[in-house]
Amino acid sequence: MEQAPIRVRNLNHYFGAGEARKQAIFDISLTIVRGGLTILMGPSGSGKTTLLTLIGALREVQEGSVVVLGQELNGASETSLVALRRRLGFIFQAHNLHESLTATQNVLMGLEVHGKGNTVKQRAAAAHMLDILGLADRRTYLPANLSGGQKQRVAVARALVSNPEIVLADEPTAALDKDSGHNVVRMLKAMGQSRGMTTVMVTHDPRILEMADRIITLEEGRVVSDTNP
Structure with a gap:
């Protein structure tokens, strides 16, 4: 059986220290299969971008397990994380x-x-x-x-x-008109189908939801709905 490119287990994440410490991600577990377009939705501050950056090895995994392309990120060396990032594509707002x-x-x-x-x-x-x-x-x-x-x-x-084997995109269509935004998302989907590229996208853009293979909704750091758990 093919290993899923992204596997998250019992993930918690915190910002700040001492009395100012605040939990941003609460016990999230997800498995994302190869080649699909997964959209992360939710209100501002729901943890979407935090989750995306943890999967992308852009933040240190504090509690739980994040395995990306077979690499466990919790406790991984910086050398390993740099090597992993080179296998990923990042699109930021x-x-x-x-x-x-x-x-x-x-x-x-x-x-x-x-x-x-x-x-x-x-x-x-x-x-x-x-x-x-x-x-x-x-x-x-x-x-x-x-x-x-x-x-x-x-x-x-x-x-x-x-x-890249995985693309992590944070609001990639925010600056685009409807046609351009659709074209970009169609291209990501086509590359998933033809090359097995996996895309995880944070968006507030309702225009592209119909193209998603899976929609995960977060609220206050928790997964509250998942169209394909």
Whole structure:
């Protein structure tokens, strides 16, 4: 039986210390299967982004177990965590583009951190991903000359160009119009079906719920509903 790419067991997480210590995640257990699009929903402060960053090895796992691509994150060394992050793709609401680099150069950074391919192949892959996202005529533009939606699509291209095994996305469609947002989510779903890429997405965007394979709703750090437990 194939091992699930993401397995969370009895996860608790806290912020602060002493009397200011506050629990943000309460005893969450989830198994996320390969190739699907899972959406995390819930009001602001419900723990969605905290859970996403714990799965992405961007926060230290304090209590419980998080196993991602066979790697237990609780107690893992920084070297192991860095190696794991290189197998993941991250899309954040803040696009985090380098202002001094063109769209193509920003996307190339998604390959350089992985050390994948030679320069010619890397540039071809970056150009192809930008073309798919409707940015063929913006490849040489600096971020200052791109709209908010175009910047977000460059960030999506950067996350996907290395063919990650898992994509973790925090509000990836927030800056996009309806058509662009649908196109990005369709692309994530297609890559799940064709390459087995697993996507976990935090969103408040009701327009894309119909495309989800699974919807998990959090409230006050707890899972309150799950369409596919």
